[in-house]
Amino acid sequence: EGHQEIHDYAFPFEGPFGRYDTAQLQRGLAIYTQVCAACHGMELVYFRNLTESTGPAMPADMITELASNFYVPDDGLEAQPGDERPATLADNFPGSALAGAPDMSLLAKSRAGFHGPYGTGINQLLNGIGGPEYIASVLTGFTGEEKVEAGITYYENHAFSGGWIAMAPPITEDGLFFEHADHAPTDLESAAQDVSAFLMWAAEPKLNQRKAFGLTAVLFLSLLTVLLYLTNKKLWYNVK
Numbered sequence: 001e002g003h004q005e006i007h008d009y010a011f012p013f014e015g016p017f018g019r020y021d022t023a024q025l026q027r028g029l030a031i032y033t034q035v036c037a038a039c040h041g042m043e044l045v046y047f048r049n050l051t052e053s054t055g056p057a058m059p060a061d062m063i064t065e066l067a068s069n070f071y072v073p074d075d076g077l078e079a080q081p082g083d084e085r086p087a088t089l090a091d092n093f094p095g096s097a098l099a100g101a102p103d104m105s106l107l108a109k110s111r112a113g114f115h116g117p118y119g120t121g122i123n124q125l126l127n128g129i130g131g132p133e134y135i136a137s138v139l140t141g142f143t144g145e146e147k148v149e150a151g152i153t154y155y156e157n158h159a160f161s162g163g164w165i166a167m168a169p170p171i172t173e174d175g176l177f178f179e180h181a182d183h184a185p186t187d188l189e190s191a192a193q194d195v196s197a198f199l200m201w202a203a204e205p206k207l208n209q210r211k212a213f214g215l216t217a218v219l220f221l222s223l224l225t226v227l228l229y230l231t232n233k234k235l236w237y238n239v240k
């Protein structure tokens with residue numbers, strides 16, 4: 001039931017020369033913490049990771065401040081079971097606050113936006129796996145229809161499998177309720193792409209390094225090919 005409509009967004013980290021856009025990751029972080037974190041967790045990401053230069057590259061003092069707004073289990077010597085304390089740079093984001101809301105650490109890598117045709121996966125070869133496209137499409141895929149079944153409200157969504165999702169539109173048609181520090185647009189389409197890019201970084205923090213290494217490897221192998229060819233010619237020049 002329900003054909004999934006996934007939009008093919010052009011993210012800056014696509015292709016062999018693609019890299020994360022630091023400013024976009026910072027906007028996505030702001031959206032994640034101000035909107036998504038109310039329900040979703042991100043347990044595999046540590047606050048200190050947000051200072052990495054190939055990630056959001058946030059100043060450490062700002063992230064220390066941000067972390068202190070999140071509460072994690074207190075495992076100190078004096079702590080009683082159930083005690084909590086403000087998080088620090090050394091802590092990870094808490095798990096999901098709302099049962100049923102999936103943890104977002106790996107979501108961008110564990111969902112596919114593109115499939116087929118006919119199980120061949122050719123669309124994935126051409127467009128990529130499409131995890132961030134899927135997330136952005138869910139955020140923009142609400143139709144406004146809702147229904148209640150067994151006490152749970154479902155919202156019609158063209159990108160979610162089955163067509164109905166138990167999540168109210170987290171970002172409304174009016175866009176974000178806050179301004180970005182860099183004054184970038186806060187409309188729904190922009191915000192959906194920004195937070196999806198951030199979640200892609202969360203799921204694959206070493207993408208920049210991986211692509212840089214891949215390029216270096218290809219260059220090195222090309223050079224090696226030329227050298228080996230010349231070596232071969234030189235070694236065997238008198239055997240014709």
Ligand code: HEM
Pocket residue numbers: 031032035036037038039040098099100101102111134135138139164165166167168170171195
């Ligand atoms: C599911 C993204 C905010 C509650 C999902 C899914 C995505 C998503 C992509 C589908 C996951 C899957 O494929 O399994 C986001 C983003 C948010 C956000 C990017 C912030 C911009 C929220 C908020 C709440 C919430 C604020 C609670 C008020 C849920 C729940 C589900 C869900 C309960 C599971 C729905 C189901 O399985 O039917 N979210 N979400 N989300 N989200 Fe959110």
